Amino acid sequence: MSLEFRYLNEEEMIQAGVKDMARCITAMEDMFILLNKEDYRMGGENANEHGIRVSFPKTTTIEGMPTHKPDFRFMAMPAYLGGRFKMFGIKSYGSNPDNIKKELPRSILMMSLMDATTGAPIAYMSANILSAMRTGATCGLGAKHLSVKTSKVVAIIGPGTMSRYTMEAFVEAQPTIETVKIKGRGQANIERFIDFCKSEFPGIKNYVVCDTLEDVCNDADIVFYGTTNAAKYEDNPTVKKAWLKKGALVVAASALLVDTEFLSDSGVKLISDNYKMYDGWGSGQPLPTQKNVSTLLGMGFYDAVTEGRISRDSITEIGEILCNEKPGRDSEDQIILYAVGGMPIEDVAWANDVYDVAVEKGIGTVLKVWNQPEL
Structure with missing residues (x-):
């Protein structure tokens, strides 16, 4: 069985409506209702972890090893959201306040959506705007x-x-x-x-x-x-x-x-x-x-x-x-x-809704994972 997923760059995310604030607020309302009904899972044993952070030492003798500073972090934020979404997703990002010296945003984020029962990839998308929108x-x-x-x-x-x-x-x-x-x-x-x-x-x-x-x-x-x-x-x-x-x-x-x-x-x-x-x-x-x-x-x-x-x-x-x-x-x-x-359930909610528009309008690039799995 062949397997494909849809890639959406930042421009394509905008075309798919990632900046639609009214719809995003509605998605967040739907998400909080599901949160209250406990139809969700996040990381950790209590299923409520914000995410998993990779920490760096304050000092190091290892060449090339990053060191800790405020707002320097690398994280993965996994979650499942039920209800009308029934979607699993992981937002990953790196944040470094020195990025501005390289003309980059402080944080660079990507979002993965996966089938919540098979784990098959569904979408991989630029997530800087998506993340800012869901917080706003x-x-x-x-x-x-x-x-x-x-x-x-x-x-x-x-x-x-x-x-x-x-x-x-x-x-x-x-x-x-x-x-x-x-x-x-x-x-x-x-x-x-x-x-x-x-x-x-x-x-x-x-x-x-x-x-x-x-x-x-x-x-x-x-x-x-x-x-x-x-x-x-x-x-x-x-x-x-x-x-x-x-x-x-x-x-x-x-x-x-x-x-x-x-x-x-x-x-x-x-x-x-x-x-x-x-x-x-x-x-x-x-x-x-x-x-x-x-x-x-x-x-x-x-x-x-x-x-x-x-x-x-x-x-x-x-x-x-x-x-x-x-x-x-x-x-x-x-x-x-x-x-x-x-x-991360906020990210899953809004990513899901933007993805649905992208599919409906044929936005993004469909990439193949395999024609037939080798393993």
Whole structure:
């Protein structure tokens, strides 16, 4: 029996609709519903691993061996997603902040889709845009289901590539947005982000560049943290309740440090994309895991639960909200913290839908694995 798979380069992924944010948000909603129904599997014994990372030493005497630095990592992220997808996939990537010196993106990603029963390859595709889209859409569905109605002001901390895709999802979810406040580390990134928004979102009228985290958070309906990890843990960004207006939604898809008093405040609601993932990361690791494992907000939730500062029941899963098992926003004044950590089932969901369009429209190159297997 002959075996073939479809290869999609980045241009072909765009032709197949990988940039369709509305459809991507829908795919993420479908994925979170399946997550809540436990119709999925990720890596590890608990089936909730973010991925498998190859670690490198801080120093080495071996010629050519890479050494550790912030945001330098090589990972494989396998997952199965059921429901309408019924697909197995693996996203693989290498990330090196020095790539910019070679005129390359910091991270270079590829996605494989395989038949979930036979393991036969189905597709191999460029995944930089796919990965950015699924993260942006995951944040955007938070804005859709958790932010106050007719949100008008968005704060962006870290105006890089991820924030551009997330901004697109925010505008898709809340088209009433008219003001963007920005806090960045470099003027060039800030200017690129503003230029992007002006070209893509003509409905946005005002741009405000802020010098401090407090200033950027003030008066924002939606606050997004999308910075890369700081070299020193203590230098990672934070947020305080006093900086936020009533009803603010804080979405964190990167490093964010939050103190105990804020997490345990009765006027603050904690929402996770998948608490089991953070619980799996933290198990057996020294506390605080947010310092020793990951600076993601979800690890801060895990630390607070493990140390007895908050109860596990105080954290709501976004899937529970989408399945109408629990409410999202309890009041217009409630502040919400939404933790986004990234999961390979997100990649499988969006890759599957883009692949379906590629097949329908005949996009990509069909490559042969064999006419008849030798083994």
